[in-house]
Structures are given as C-alpha cells and as structure tokens.
Amino acid sequence: MPATIIRLVATAGLFAVCAAGAARAQDAGGAAYAGDAYDPVSGYRCVTPFCDTVALPGTSCLCQKLNPNETRRENVRYACTDMKSRQQCDAPR
Numbered sequence: 001m002p003a004t005i006i007r008l009v010a011t012a013g014l015f016a017v018c019a020a021g022a023a024r025a026q027d028a029g030g031a032a033y034a035g036d037a038y039d040p041v042s043g044y045r046c047v048t049p050f051c052d053t054v055a056l057p058g059t060s061c062l063c064q065k066l067n068p069n070e071t072r073r074e075n076v077r078y079a080c081t082d083m084k085s086r087q088q089c090d091a092p093r
Contacts (some may be wrong), residue, residue, distance in 0.1 A: 056079060063092065064078065
C-alpha cells in the first residue's frame with residue numbers, strides 16, 4: 001500500500017515538472033528547453049535547468065531521471081510520460 005501511494009505521488013510530480021517545462025518552452029516562443037542545453041550523460045535535450053528531465057527526440061515524450069546524479073549512461077533510470085496522451089512511454093536504453 002505505501003509503495004502504491006509513493007508511486008502515485010511520484011507520477012503526479014513528474015506530470016507537474018513536465019507541464020511546467022512544456023509551458024516554459026511555449027512561453028519562450030517554443031524555441032528553448034532550459035537554454036537549449038543538452039544532458040552530458042544521455043545527450044538528450046534538457047527540459048529543466050538542472051537537466052533532471054529530458055525530451056526524447058522525435059516524440060512528445062519527456063523523461064525524468066530517477067537517479068539524476070548518475071554519470072554512466074547505462075545506469076541512468078527514467079520515468080517517461082507522453083505529453084500528448086499523458087500515458088507512460090518507453091524509457092531510453
């Protein structure tokens with residue numbers, strides 16, 4: 001039961017972060033995600049200033065890093081959400 005509650009809170013947090021990032025990009029004329037920075041670990045475009053949320057290229061999927069301090073690409077874990085359908089999407093490998 002506590003794991004389910006934690007999962008729901010984490011999902012709600014991811015939606016909030018993703019919505020804020022998308023709104024920020026639209027306010028900037030749709031031009032920039034956090035200054036057009038790219039994550040040095042994954043190479044994906046950053047959505048938030050600390051690059052703990054990235055945008056997958058060619059999709060409307062945003063992924064939040066579950067372990068943002070990880071420096072090895074193969075060890076980074078993501079929780080990804082499609083911003084159009086609000087459904088979970090596949091995380092990068």
